[in-house]
Amino acid sequence: MRRHLEVLGLTYTGEHIEEHLAWARGEHPAPSVLLERILGEEAGHKLARRVERRIDMSGLAERKSLEAFDWAFQPGLDKALVLELARLDFVRHTEDLVVTGKSGTGKSHILQAMALRACQQQMSVRYAKCVDLLDDLYAGLGDGSYLQRLRRWAAPQLLVIDDVGLGQVKKRDDEPTAAHTLFSLVDKRHGRATTAITSNIRLGAWGRYLGDATLATAILDRLAMRAIRIDIDGPSYRQKLARDRAKERGGKLPDDEEPRAPEPAT
Numbered sequence: 001m002r003r004h005l006e007v008l009g010l011t012y013t014g015e016h017i018e019e020h021l022a023w024a025r026g027e028h029p030a031p032s033v034l035l036e037r038i039l040g041e042e043a044g045h046k047l048a049r050r051v052e053r054r055i056d057m058s059g060l061a062e063r064k065s066l067e068a069f070d071w072a073f074q075p076g077l078d079k080a081l082v083l084e085l086a087r088l089d090f091v092r093h094t095e096d097l098v099v100t101g102k103s104g105t106g107k108s109h110i111l112q113a114m115a116l117r118a119c120q121q122q123m124s125v126r127y128a129k130c131v132d133l134l135d136d137l138y139a140g141l142g143d144g145s146y147l148q149r150l151r152r153w154a155a156p157q158l159l160v161i162d163d164v165g166l167g168q169v170k171k172r173d174d175e176p177t178a179a180h181t182l183f184s185l186v187d188k189r190h191g192r193a194t195t196a197i198t199s200n201i202r203l204g205a206w207g208r209y210l211g212d213a214t215l216a217t218a219i220l221d222r223l224a225m226r227a228i229r230i231d232i233d234g235p236s237y238r239q240k241l242a243r244d245r246a247k248e249r250g251g252k253l254p255d256d257e258e259p260r261a262p263e264p265a266t
């Protein structure tokens, strides 16, 4: 039997077959119940491994969840809308999503949680901070792999470009500028696959950040055409965490002495 399981690639069952048989000897299940148990556990194990592989490939460094999100802290955020979006129909319909708001309001948390759910639903996902995505593409200019890299970023069903506006986008004298690179990517994906973006700068400030106002407008035109928009106007959870930590240490951080943006990304 072990040989059959090996040939069939049922390694999990191979490792647990003695337990299954011992269970069957004790419980005397109907043959179909025993088969259901053995195949169910093998399928469950394979599925879990596939999800783990998707998470590994996605570039998600953290596993945020909406269950861990403190909705009461952010009352201005439309919880029903976020939960509806987390069902990921907008990804199936290739709609784009733009989440804006001040620093620390949970934009990255929400999109990281959605990206994780997409992995769990067996979707192809890539997640990157905007500066890291641009760095990866720029690296391709040096070794001739730019187009290949662009195609790779263009392929997944869900691409999360996190933290547009945070960090320093490298200034380039030659083409393509950051705006040009991002434009190529958004244009390639537009209407074919979902791009979800977070930004803590006003959309009107994207031009200066990306180094080209006209192309930044072209990006936003594409996104604005069909994108779902969420703006989180509320307090910073990062500052709440800092206050909690200060309190724990016995120190004080008065409300009016909160640090000003830009803050380090977590």
Ligand SMILES: Nc1ncnc2c1ncn2[C@@H]1O[C@H](COP(=O)(O)OP(=O)(O)OP(=O)(O)O)[C@@H](O)[C@H]1O
Pocket: 064, 068, 069, 070, 071, 073, 074, 101, 102, 103, 104, 105, 106, 107, 108, 109, 110, 163, 166, 198, 199, 200, 237, 238, 263, 264, 265, 266
């Ligand atoms: N309502 C919330 N409930 C629980 N944790 C939260 C909430 N909002 C934010 N956080 C946590 O606070 C930290 C900062 O949040 P996050 O990185 O999502 O903010 P952001 O809006 O993306 O900020 P930035 O614009 O600086 O990138 C993260 O660790 C996140 O998990």
Ligand SMILES: [Mg+2]
Pocket: 107, 108, 109, 162, 163, 198, 265
């Ligand atoms: Mg963020």
